[in-house]
Amino acid sequence: MSIVPPARMPKEQRRTQVLDAARAVFVESGYYAAGMDVIAERAGVSKPVLYQHFPSKLDLYLALLDAGLEELLEATDAAARETTDNKLRVQRTMRAYFAFVDNPDGAYRLVFESDLMNEPAVSVRVEAANHEIAKRIAKVISQDTGLRPDEALLLGSGMQGMAQVAARRWLAHDSVLMTRDEAADLIAALAWRGIRGFPLTHPPHEITHPPHDIAMGASAD
């Protein structure tokens, strides 16, 4: 009577409960330092039930990672679809990054700070997502500058890195100094100013490169 009876629960609900607990622990400790014991305890279940829902620790982690990546991709995609004004697109994308990092569940840590990047299953997912976003930014850059696709992609990758790092810094250090949107807009302004002024000055010294008929290497999905 005192000990609450194990709380029989519909399978889906139990699963999300496990996922939430696992995310909390992974976010807090990283993959390796997280113990299945701890996850089980936090979820309020016993270890065997974890393995009833997920065949291994890695599978559990991947489920969370996929959810996080999906969330980020969806958010940035929405930001780009909201408008056709490239300046606004950049701004909205930056805001999406900051919002993603600001999500209290901390899922961004699985995406941006995973300690499991050596596991191919993880690195391919993350890199594919980053590449996808870089491609979208590169498209904007291509539209607004005369740069070649590979150059645009490199810049897009850089901007995506800037967004990641700046957002995390803001969350960790500056969230008391400026609002999320202020910070995001600041970065977006930097980014946009960088892109806008490009065609005029873009050969800093000489750029000597034959057209090079390469196919960009990765045509992922």
Next chain:
Amino acid sequence: MSIVPPARMPKEQRRTQVLDAARAVFVESGYYAAGMDVIAERAGVSKPVLYQHFPSKLDLYLALLDAGLEELLEATDAAARETTDNKLRVQRTMRAYFAFVDNPDGAYRLVFESDLMNEPAVSVRVEAANHEIAKRIAKVISQDTGLRPDEALLLGSGMQGMAQVAARRWLAHDSVLMTRDEAADLIAALAWRGIRGFPLTHPPHEITHPPHDIAMGASAD
């Protein structure tokens, strides 16, 4: 005579040999997947000697990490001291990042892709270094724009992130399409254009913030 007699070796040389082997293994596999057995074998010594030079795996890793961070800090510092022209400073700093990543020993992986960020000893070192570099960039930004220190620091952090990610992308994907300096200069141009145009457009909407007499939070060293 056949088996090379254990090769008595001066302590320093033996130590660097161990460090080189350890770096190779850590770079290849990350911290967790790396085994002390493997490191010993690669170094051509036996496990006890590892522990004669480094009391634990973590200490060994930290020694390598410190060396890598030192190298990066030194390179970027040199880049900034080379000139007083801020535009050149940005360019040289970017080149330093790309050169650092391009170093064939792969030490950048310990700095930018460590799977041990959850270990405080690691994270404080890396974050301190990143902060130091961001501060330097922020100083340049402050000189060239009217931004507040915290804003400049956020931008500096973003640029530093951009440098990291772009450099790694170049190494992994684009190093056959453009030279290191071309890629670095491209990123530097983006960065500089972003900074240059700033004071004119920097309030994208309204920026409402009381002066706030905060002390920037981290006055590291």
Next chain:
DNA sequence: GCCCAGTGGACATCAAGATCGGCGTGCAGG
């Protein structure tokens, strides 16, 4: 010729992921 220092192969220790026998619960049938 003997002693000593440093090396290497083998071993203990331990933590963490992944699994087996009891148990309590709810239900169906008599």
Next chain:
DNA sequence: CCTGCACGCCGATCTTGATGTCCACTGGGC
């Protein structure tokens, strides 16, 4: 209403793999 059954959960356990240490050997110096 009572009783037997089936089901899903929990405590305790096993295994594995990696870190960090011990004993025998070899080879040189006095």
